[in-house]
Amino acid sequence: MSAENRIITDVVCPFCGSLCDDLEVETDGTKIVKVKKACKLGKSKIMGHERIESPLIREDGKLREATYEEAIERASQILSNSKRPLSYGWASTVCEAIEKGVHLLEEIGGVMDSTASVCHGPTVLAVQGVGAPGCTLGExxxxxxxxxxxxxxxxxxxxxxxxxxxxNAKGFFSGGKEDRTLMVFDVRKTKTADKADEYVQIEPGSDYKIFSAMRTILSGNEDVVPSEVGGISKEKLIEIVDRMKKAKFGVIFGGLGLTQSRCRYKNLENVISLVDEINEHAKFTLIPMRGHYNIAGFGQVCAWETGYPFAVDFSRGYVWYNPGETTAVDVLNRKECDSFLVVAADPASNFPKGSVEHMKDIPVIQVDPYHNPTTEFADVVIPAAVAGVEAEGTAYRMDGIPLRVRKLVDVKYPSDEEIFDKMLTKVKELKGA
Ligand code: SF4
Known part of the structure; x- marks a missing residue:
């Protein structure tokens, strides 16, 4: 290590919802030199790669370099002249920037949605319906x-x-994997399933009926359960329920296999009810495996600012929330929006074809540190500092615990918070507010 370099300890990783907070990062002040303790995903996020070097504005079909002032002015003009602006993303930035974004969308009367609507949105809907039997990852x-x-x-x-x-984690009352049983339920044998004490293969789209059968067994009415449900024999289901009842402390980590398969939020309502009912016999909890590192934070900020956790529509002068109608995929698919602000996301590579097609017909504004397929549709591109590496702020872990992500190096790029603060001021100016 050179004399000028410094080691920063207890760094929080801004990649996935685990928000590991024990990383060690070596920097020379302007760039990251080494990352220790992170997994490959976290290391690659913190080390970074080829950036969008300067703001860009599309003219005559081509993106040309611009200043931040020009790009923010152009973006603000597009947004304030739109009848129905849409914004999407926001899961890979910090809560402070999200709060500015909510104020911006409220000012322009737009629709604001996060990546939750294509990942754990169904979990959020189920929690609203039947509650959240959660706990912290520490527990x-x-x-x-x-x-x-x-x-x-x-x-x-x-x-x-x-x-x-x-x-594998060793805790106060657990010596690690020797003291735990690992079970994996999935439609195919994954790498996690390879390590499990028990892997239970289920038929695709059968989660809902499996939970129903387990609840029926739990209620003592196993006589009415058929001999096989969703690829699992009745005997096996009875054995699984019995194991769950005998747990000292059990936890189900639910992933996208639950939220994005047949029955979607109904799967979550059913498994939450199952967990509630098991609590008559054993301590049991459920935690969603949130993907983007601050998707939980978006839900928090959006809910405390608007009353709803995602897919909020400000166009009526009050907040309207109706997932399926006010979710980004649907607004685009109906060709309803006349501008699109994309923040730290890449809808062009993962939205359905019908939704992506509308992106070519409307002005698209992208705020992101990196190029991605959405850049090909963008009319204004504003490069931002990487939150959690080049800018600080608050992020919520998958279990709802807020953690402070840090600025590790000085860079020339403004933070998302600064960009949206300026955009909000400019929009207010243009609207004469
Ligand atoms: S990517 Fe996720 S698991 Fe890996 S170090 Fe970062 S927070 Fe931890």
Missing amino acids: VKNRADLVIFWGSNPVHAHPRHQARYSY
Whole structure:
């Protein structure tokens, strides 16, 4: 290590919802030199890669370099002249920037949606309906003796989750994996399933009926359960329910296999009810395996600012919330919006074709540190500092615990918070507010 370099300890990783807070980062002040303790995903996020170097504005079909003032002015003009602006993303930035974004969308009477609407939105809907039997990851680490991953594969998506919080982690009342049972329910044998004490293969789209059968067994009415449900024999289901009832502290980590398969939020309502009912026999909890590092934070900020956690529509002068109508995919698909502000996301590469097609017909504004397929549609591109590496702020872990992500290096790029603060001021000026 050179004399000028410094090591920053207890760095929070701004990549996945695990928000590991034990990283060590070596910097020379302007760039990251080394990252220790992070998984490959976190390391690659913190080390960074090729950036959008300066703001860009599309003219005659081509993106040309611009100043930040020009780009923010152009973006503000587009937004303030729109009849129905839409904004989407916001899961990979900090709460302070999200708050500015909510105020901006309220000012322009737009629709604001997050990546939750294509990932854990169904979990959020279910929690609104039947509650959240949750706990912190710290409680899981210290107490859990039965860990269930259902429709999630942390070995690939949250690589340090098991070592830090769930299966292998040593806690006050648990010596680690020797003291825990790991069960995986999935439609295919994943890398996480390879490590499990028990892997239960289920038929695609059958989660809802499996939970219903388990609840029926739990209520003592197993006589009415058929001999096989969703690919699992009745005997096996009875054995699983019995194991869950005997747990000292059990946890189900639910993934996108639950939220984005048949029955969607109904799956979550059913598994939450199952967890509630098991609590008559054993301490049991459920935690969603949130993907983007601050998608939980978007839900918090949006709910405390508007009363609703995502897909909010300000066009009526009060907040309207109706997922399926006010979600970004649907607004685009109906060709309803006349401008699109994309923040730290890439809808062009993961939205359905019908929604992406409308992006080519309307002005698109992108705020992001990096190029992605959405850049090809963008009319204004504003490069931002990477939150959690080049800008500080608050992020919420998958279990709802807020953590402070830090600024590790000085860079030339403004933070998302600064960009939206300026955009809000400019929009107010243009609207004569
Ligand atoms: S598990 Fe997630 S939060 Fe932890 S280091 Fe890896 S990417 Fe970062």
